[in-house]
Amino acid sequence: MKIDHKKLITRVPGTGDFIKIDNEKCTSCDRCLIICVMNLWKKRDGTIYIVDDYASQCLECGACYQVCESNAIEFRFPAGGTGIVYEQG
Amino acid sequence: MNEYDIVIVGAGPGGSTAAKEAAEKGLKTIFFERGRKPGEKNSSGCGLGPRMWRDFDVMKEIGPEVCPSIREGRAARNYFVNEEGEVTGYIMTTPTASVTYEPAKSWITLNCYRSDFDPWLSQYAVDAGAELKTSTLVTGLIREDGKVVGVIDEKGEKYRGFVIGADGAVSMVAQQAGLRKRWKQEEVTIVPQYDFECSPSKIDDIMGDEALAVWWSAVFPAAYQVFFNGGFHIGLGNWMTWWDKNPMYYLNRVISLKYFKRLVRILDAKPREFQAHLLPWQGKPYNTHTDNVILVGDAGGFPCPLEAEGIYPAMITARAAIETAADALSEGDTSKEFLMLYDKKWKATSVGEEFTAGPELASIWRALPFSPHKTMSWFIPMFMEIIGGIIDWSEPHAVRIRQIARRLKTYLPQAVPFIMKEVIPLLTTVLGEDKMELLTDPEKLLTEMPEIQEALTKAFMDAPEEE
Incomplete structure (x- = not known):
């Protein structure tokens, strides 16, 4: 069974930016790449970045923030009433 | 500045229980929800355990008319999956002869979606007189002379009062109170899950009175399946230290099992929603409070140390927190030292008993x-x-x-x-x-x-x- 899990999410727009990476602090340990279930973290030429449209996909689980031991990832929840909605959570 | 006795960040089961019990004590209480309604941001729908019926009177009022997704189940199924990804056997269990009380003799869990349960529970707090503010992100703590005296929301509105952090695994309150920047990697798990839609009658016909299943496996970390009225969850998790590949690789191994696919076919089930969340899972809660601040539920690391059910511990610790806060406020002493009473109180509960063997x-x-x-x-x-x-x-x-x-x-x-x-x-x-x-x-x-x-x-x- 193949499921495109990215199609099974509902988000209310208007979150604004809520995740940032400080590449000065990033050690390229790749833990954020492994842990993100939506595959929003990428690496190009040794530099880690988050995809441009992450705000329309992110589940706000905070896993990237949690695994980043070098404090390079800044995460806060999006504005009240916006972002992920779980109808059968 | 808005003045309250108790300011609660979060309107999940912990926040709502705290708000209800605080309001019932006559304390002026406000609680905040960042979603448009409670439960909108939460997943891993609840398997409500019988201890909740023993300890919380409100549970006697829950039913399909207020929580349509409710499904109670007497049985649990345990599948055993070998290294080749074959189900080599399964065992179904029901409450055993050593179980001592009702409703625990009748069913193991009563399952319902958080999108039903959380709004239902929050209404009791509102009815008791607590003020619920939805669609509001609390962004920070406010301090005077270095001590936390309240919170501030995203619009800059300030609320003074005793702060209860009921804001989940990624707790702003814990971070800003200096209690925890993040969990140690071996204290928290990531849990992705699918929700499948299927007809309630098919679930009853095919699963009988099974409430849930655990897929014990040699190819993925133990997966859980929880049946609701009209759907089920299938998910898994593990500590942050464990993953060698993306968690979706392992979750997709579950849904690719021949046996699972057959089950989906006969249930005529369709994938409906995908969810993921962090779940604290550890043996010994610590740093649970500081001056004028108490953490409850997931924010305090209270999910069950064995299988990480978090609703009941959230409600129990919320009650202990409000009892402590009420004492502290009437004594006029909300210092960290005084609030050690909180640890004493939750340790004296059924949740405290659970954690006596927590590390093991x-x-x-x-x-x-x-x-x-x-x-x-x-x-x-x-x-x-x-x-x-x-x-x-x-x-x-x-x-x-x-x-x-x-x-x-x-x-x-x-x-x-x-x-x-x-x-x-x-x-x-x-x-x-x-x-x-x-x-x-x-x-x-x-x-x-x-x-x-x-x-x-x-x-x-x-x-x-x-x-």
Whole structure:
């Protein structure tokens, strides 16, 4: 069974930016790449970045923030009433 | 500045219970929800346990008319998946003879979606007089003379009062109060899950009175399946330290099992929603409070140390927090020292009792169901050899028993260290050292193990090879 899990999410727009990476602090340990279930973290030429449209996909689980031991990832929840909605959570 | 006695960040089961009990004590209370309504941001829908009915009167009022997704179940199914990804057996269980009270004798869990449960529970807090502010993100704590005196929301509105952090695994309150920047990686899990839609009558016809299933496996960390009225969750998790590949790789291995696919086919189930969240899972809650601040539920690290159910602990710790806060406010002392009363209170509850063996329970879960490659790869064939080996007509039964015994012997090099490292310490904590001494102490057992092995070998296993 193949499921495109990215199609099974509902988000209310208007979150604004809520995740940032400080590449000065990033050690390229790749833990954020492994842990993100939506595959929003990428690496190009040794530099880690988050995809441009992450705000329309992110589940706000905070896993990237949690695994980043070098404090390079800044995460806060999006504005009240916006972002992920779980109808059968 | 808006003045309150109690300011609660979060309107999940912990926040709502805190708000209800605070308002009932006549304390001026506000609680905040960042979603448009409580439950909108939460997943891992609840398997509500019977202890909630014993400890919270509101539970007697829950039912399908207020929570349409509700489904109670008497049975749990345990699937055993081997290294080849085959279901090599399953066991269904129901409440056993040692269970002492109702409703625990009748069902193991009552399941409903958080999108039903959380709004339902929050209404009791509102009815008791607490003020609920939805669609509002609390972004910070406010301090005076270095001490937390309240919170500030995203619009810059300030609320003064005693702060309860009921804001989940990624707790802003814990971070800004200096209690925890993030969890240690071995204290928190990531849990992705699918929700499948299917007709309630199909679930009843096919699953009977099963409330949930655990898929114990040698190819993915133990997965759970929870049945609701009109759908089910299938999900899994593990500590942050464990993942060698993306968690979706392992979740997709579950839904790709031939057996699972068959189940989906006969249930005529369709994937409906995908969810993921962090779940604190650890043996010993610590840093639970500071001056004028208490953490409850997931924010304080209170999910059950064995299988991480978090609703009941959130509600229990919320109650302990409000009792403590009420005492602190009437004494005029909300200092960290005074609030040590909170630890004393939750430790005296059923949740506290759970954590007396917390490190051992978390450790055995880590070592067994959450170590699919290392442990379950031998545990599952060993277990199936024991329960599945007899119903077999390939040889006379006497021969089969000898064959099974010889096979079991090959698992001893892995099973014995596991018992010594995980099972004995757990039993020692649960039973007490004196009683375990009677059984034997681990050192002694270890030194005598070669003799025991030899005796077993002589008795059973050195029988002549049978073809």
